[in-house]
Amino acid sequence: MQRSWRRLFGLPWPDLVMAMLLIAAAIVTTALDDAVLHPITEIVATLTAASVVLRTRAPMVMAIVASIGCVVLSQLPGAATPLWAFATVLVLAFSVADHLRGIWAGIALVLILAATFIIQVGTSTSTVEIVLTPPIIVGAPALAGWLLARSRAQSERLRRLTAELAAERERHAALAAEAERSRIARDLHDILAHTLSSIAVQAGAAQQLLAASDPAMGPVEHVMTSAREGLAEVRSLLTVARGRTGPDVDPRPGLERLPELAATDGATLTIVGSPVAAQSGVSLAAFRIVQEALTNARRHAPGTRPRVTVTYERGGLRIVIENEIRAGAPGHADPGGDRGNGLVGMVERAAAHSGTVQAGPSDDGSLWRVRATLPYGRAAESPAQPPSPAPSPAPSEVVAPAKAAR
Known part of the structure; x- marks a missing residue:
């Protein structure tokens, strides 16, 4: 489960802060460069840097807007590779690998890689730099983003499995307790039913041997009645234990x-x-x-x-x-x-x-x-x-x- 940040206009605070810093750097750097075309360069640079604000909400849109912006900047007069552009590419690659999956992540990374390659072709004269720089500055943060997403998914899966294991343990404990209750109920029934039945039979035999006026007749009748009632209650207890009817019934x-x-x-x-x-x-x-x-x-x-x-x-x-x-x-x-x-x-x-x-x-x-x-x-x-x-x-x-x- 991702860490929840306070949001403004539905966007996380870290994304807003990061976009504002990149926008400020892009405007200042472009405004101080006399070789670029004003104000078109400032507008394109601002839109490119501002796309970072969509890194978690719409990473595919961010990748498209930023890639187009980087390509346009590389074709304007006075094209260069300022620090803010380098930082933007790192954020783009990391965010795409972290928040996109499957074919969409591949398409977004190809767009960013192509834009970076075009920038290098327009701003660098070294073949080695043109060939090696784009894979490095795109691949390294993309790998970091993929590893972070994988770690987050594994943590979430572990939490889910832990919850399922706890629920399964509770189910097994409940089944074991129910089986133990049934076993105890059966044992009680077997022991008490035999004893109470013997008491009732013996009391009945004693009742047959006593005269109706004998003072012991009352206690013997009470013993026989109590034994029969106890036997009925033991049997009903076993029924309740097996049926799990609970105290309400x-x-x-x-x-x-x-x-x-x-x-x-x-x-x-x-x-x-x-x-x-x-x-x-x-x-x-x-x-x-x-x-x-x-x-x-x-x-x-x-x-x-x-x-x-x-x-x-x-x-x-x-x-x-x-x-x-x-x-x-x-x-x-x-x-x-x-x-x-x-x-x-x-x-x-x-x-x-x-x-x-x-x-x-x-x-x-x-x-x-x-x-x-x-x-x-x-x-x-x-x-x-x-x-x-x-x-x-x-x-x-x-x-x-x-x-x-x-």
Whole structure:
């Protein structure tokens, strides 16, 4: 890509400056020469020097005008080879080789070479000079111009190939990532499907052996239902991974399943504000964040009743999950010390939709709190909400009884 210069009347500044210098030199040199024919010589010299201004915009026109001008000057009385004419020929040959290609470059160089030869015949008496000077003063700058054009073309080709290579590398990386995602999805399906199917079968067998009034019947039914739902979700996950449907058409659960999830885990669910139809990917992320937080609460604080608060604000969802921290309880572990895949997964799910997740103990250290914020996304059809996040309608609660055993 050629260097871009500031232009005046559509012409580059360097060309204008060069033409003005050559015109000034031609006028001054010709005006001070008493042997030439005035003012015709000054006019022809000015037109010849001024043609340089077209070196990048119309190099073929420049070559024709300058060649004719040089031939006319060589035929006028008092013809000579001033320095400005020599400089003009150098610029002509360089510019033609730099900006013209193929047969047009050959024609232009032949014109300049012929004009130079005619000038030498009219101004020189040495046969050696007449024969050798034109090829030298035309050939040397023409070679330099050709080498510059070739170098510029090679640089442009290299930049283009580099861009194509980078794009190809990105395509290969995307294909490799897609293949890896498909492989992981297949492995997960093979492992989890077998395990969950075995759990469902064993739970079904246990259900057949239990009496309808047996206290263990409820937990066994829950295990069997959860196993079947998990198996269905694993299969849908594999379908999504293979089809690359993305979060907008994800068939997995969303905000509408939060009451069921809270009831299953014995949590208190509070919904503040009027529900808003969020993008399906955002709805899924919200469900998974709450699900993971409740799973952590079961693992690290068994026997507690988590509290889930979902607030529909003007700009998006605000979700808060809290549970008591019971030091010394059976199976207790400090949730703050667990920085495994669970919390990382929540953060990544929120970040994928420009949301945030923060987890940590409350100020008095009695509660473990997970806070998540998620925008509604493109599919939101939110009614007018007040700027304040304060609940407009009264909060609704879904309270599930605490389970007798965990």
